[in-house]
Amino acid sequence: MxxxxxxxxxxxxxxxxxxxxxxxxxxxxxEGVPEQQFNSxxxxxxxxxxYKMCTQKPLQDYSQQLYxxxxxxxxxxxxxxxxxxxxxxxxxxxxxxxxxxxDNHKIMVRWLSRFFNYLDRYFIARKSLPALGxxxxxxxxxxxxxxxxxxxxDAVITLIDREREGExxxxxxxxxxxxxxxxxxxxxxxxxxxxxxxxxxxxxAAYYSHKAASWIEEDSCPDYMLKAEExxxxxxxxxxxxxxxxxxxxxxxxxxxxxxxxxxxxxxEKEHSGCDALLRDDKxxxxxxxxxxxxxxxxxxxxxxxxxxxHVTDEGIMLVKQAADAASSNKGEKKDSVxxxxxxxxxxxxxxxxxCLLYVSECFLNxxxxxxxxxxxxxxxxxxxLVTVFDxxxxxxxxxxxxxxxxxxxxxxxxxxxxxxxxDLFAKLWRIDGDTLASSLTSSSNEGVPQHSSLQQLRDExxxxxxxxxxxxxxxxxxxxxxxxxxxxxxxxxxxxxxx
Amino acid sequence: xxxKEDTVRLISAEGYEFVIxxxxxxxxxxxxxxxxxxxxxxxxxxxxVRFPEISAPILEKVCQYFYWSLQFASGKETxxxxxxxxTLELMMAANYLHT
Numbered sequence: 001m002x003x004x005x006x007x008x009x010x011x012x013x014x015x016x017x018x019x020x021x022x023x024x025x026x027x028x029x030x031e032g033v034p035e036q037q038f039n040s041x042x043x044x045x046x047x048x049x050x051y052k053m054c055t056q057k058p059l060q061d062y063s064q065q066l067y068x069x070x071x072x073x074x075x076x077x078x079x080x081x082x083x084x085x086x087x088x089x090x091x092x093x094x095x096x097x098x099x100x101x102x103d104n105h106k107i108m109v110r111w112l113s114r115f116f117n118y119l120d121r122y123f124i125a126r127k128s129l130p131a132l133g134x135x136x137x138x139x140x141x142x143x144x145x146x147x148x149x150x151x152x153x154d155a156v157i158t159l160i161d162r163e164r165e166g167e168x169x170x171x172x173x174x175x176x177x178x179x180x181x182x183x184x185x186x187x188x189x190x191x192x193x194x195x196x197x198x199x200x201x202x203x204x205a206a207y208y209s210h211k212a213a214s215w216i217e218e219d220s221c222p223d224y225m226l227k228a229e230e231x232x233x234x235x236x237x238x239x240x241x242x243x244x245x246x247x248x249x250x251x252x253x254x255x256x257x258x259x260x261x262x263x264x265x266x267x268x269e270k271e272h273s274g275c276d277a278l279l280r281d282d283k284x285x286x287x288x289x290x291x292x293x294x295x296x297x298x299x300x301x302x303x304x305x306x307x308x309x310x311h312v313t314d315e316g317i318m319l320v321k322q323a324a325d326a327a328s329s330n331k332g333e334k335k336d337s338v339x340x341x342x343x344x345x346x347x348x349x350x351x352x353x354x355x356c357l358l359y360v361s362e363c364f365l366n367x368x369x370x371x372x373x374x375x376x377x378x379x380x381x382x383x384x385x386l387v388t389v390f391d392x393x394x395x396x397x398x399x400x401x402x403x404x405x406x407x408x409x410x411x412x413x414x415x416x417x418x419x420x421x422x423x424d425l426f427a428k429l430w431r432i433d434g435d436t437l438a439s440s441l442t443s444s445s446n447e448g449v450p451q452h453s454s455l456q457q458l459r460d461e462x463x464x465x466x467x468x469x470x471x472x473x474x475x476x477x478x479x480x481x482x483x484x485x486x487x488x489x490x491x492x493x494x495x496x497x498x499x500x
Numbered sequence: 501x502x503x504k505e506d507t508v509r510l511i512s513a514e515g516y517e518f519v520i521x522x523x524x525x526x527x528x529x530x531x532x533x534x535x536x537x538x539x540x541x542x543x544x545x546x547x548x549v550r551f552p553e554i555s556a557p558i559l560e561k562v563c564q565y566f567y568w569s570l571q572f573a574s575g576k577e578t579x580x581x582x583x584x585x586x587t588l589e590l591m592m593a594a595n596y597l598h599t
Contacts, residue, residue: 040548041550044550117598
């Protein structure tokens with residue numbers, strides 16, 4: 001049993017009439033005209049028609065014409081129906097129409113490319129032409145998208161700005177529209193970036209620049225920071241709701257630049273509410289926010305750390321001065337109180353230190369930049385501090401200080417000495433006042449106990465080699481000699497020498 | 501026992517019906533397109549496809565091929581025997597069905 005090989009030849013127009021019916025039916029379905037859905041018989045008929053027309057003898061191989069007419073079908077539909085519908089609408093309505101037309105278009109492409117599927121298999125490969133699916137997409141892109149893209153972009157950006165002002169907008173719609181930008185790119189993000197993202201970023205920058213200019217004048221530093229943080233949060237949400245994920249980084253950078261980078265110094269130096277004021281008033285939450293905001297910009301924390309360092313130094317030096325003044329004013333009075341005075345002073349300095357350390361760990365999240373700043377500040381203070389402490393001890397040296405007083409003081413001094421990480425600085429100070437310190441330490445009536453406890457403190461907190469040298473003493477004179485030798489030495493080597 | 505929903509009916513020119521498993525039918529790309537489209541083809545519900553162009557013996561051979569192909573895909577090696585007289589029509593059918 002053989003099949004009938006003498007098939008009827010289908011002429012182009014004949015075959016095309018069949019296809020045209022199918023195309024019309026499809027269009028009707030899309031437009032909502034009541035029609036039966038396609039059934040298998042029709043599908044087979046369309047497919048078969050194309051198949052036959054492509055496999056007929058060369059003279060009647062209508063592949064090329066079919067391919068062209070396929071594309072023309074789209075063009076005709078777009079020009080006659082889709083574009084006019086889009087042109088007559090504006091703004092949000094236009095966007096809705098666009099999304100609907102795009103979805104319809106995708107359906108149309110899918111069905112027609114199934115019917116014309118046979119072309120996809122051989123004809124396009126032979127002639128290296130774009131596949132049917134691509135052709136369909138390109139029609140939409142070149143006819144509809146090219147004409148509408150500017151309007152669409154403007155409409156979307158307007159809606160975004162309205163949302164920024166607090167209006168409710170249709171986020172799902174925006175997500176669909178932006179999805180179109182991405183899909184039209186057919187695999188890469190160029191279209192999305194050039195036709196939409198670039199403009200959106202520009203508009204964002206302008207919007208926030210405008211806002212910032214007015215806020216910076218009106219608001220205090222903490223209020224401004226609150227607003228800035230709020231804006232950044234909302235923009236990030238915006239990306240989650242409808243912008244493409246790739247925009248997130250660029251968008252946040254723009255906003256940060258407009259709100260924070262441009263105005264950083266202005267903000268920090270605001271007289272009654274800037275960084276310095278916040279430190280003075282102990283505004284932990286505001287300081288934390290400041291850290292969070294400025295750590296996003298490169299080098300944004302340096303000015304903050306600088307102000308922090310300055311503040312600590314100022315506070316420290318103020319304490320030093322206070323104590324010095326108090327001591328000198330007390331000179332004429334009861335000498336007993338001098339001991340208490342200097343204790344209180346050392347206490348205060350310690351308090352300051354603890355408070356600042358708390359700032360660094362809580363507000364500034366233990367950022368190394370701030371640890372550095374703190375260290376430097378205390379270095380600066382320490383020099384002043386030691387000079388004053390020695391002074392006080394000198395003055396107090398003529399009075400018999402109680403053992404506990406010395407011990408306490410030495411303990412605290414030892415802690416603070418931990419800040420003098422720099423060996424040379426320590427050595428230098430010893431050189432200047434080592435005599436004084438040594439003599440004051442040794443001038444108290446008890447040689448044994450206080451010395452050892454303060455030396456213990458020193459051992460725990462500072463360079464072991466110094467302390468080792470000091471610990472080797474037995475007599476007062478010996479101690480004195482060693483200390484002064486140490487002070488006059490220029491470094492580790494000389495210390496080791498004197499130890500031997 | 502094969503469930504009703506998993507079968508497809510292929511109907512030849514003479515009207516013979518061949519009932520095969522859905523999975524077998526999907527070997528043919530054409531049938532796959534038809535049966536898995538997200539639009540609404542009525543045959544996705546009826547599970548019935550007509551081939552007025554293909555005669556019964558050819559269609560029968562085609563169905564055998566579907567099953568053979570499924571077996572072959574799982575690694576077993578078997579031979580698929582084709583009568584020389586059938587070859588041309590079989591090839592044309594295969595082309596049509598994109599198999």
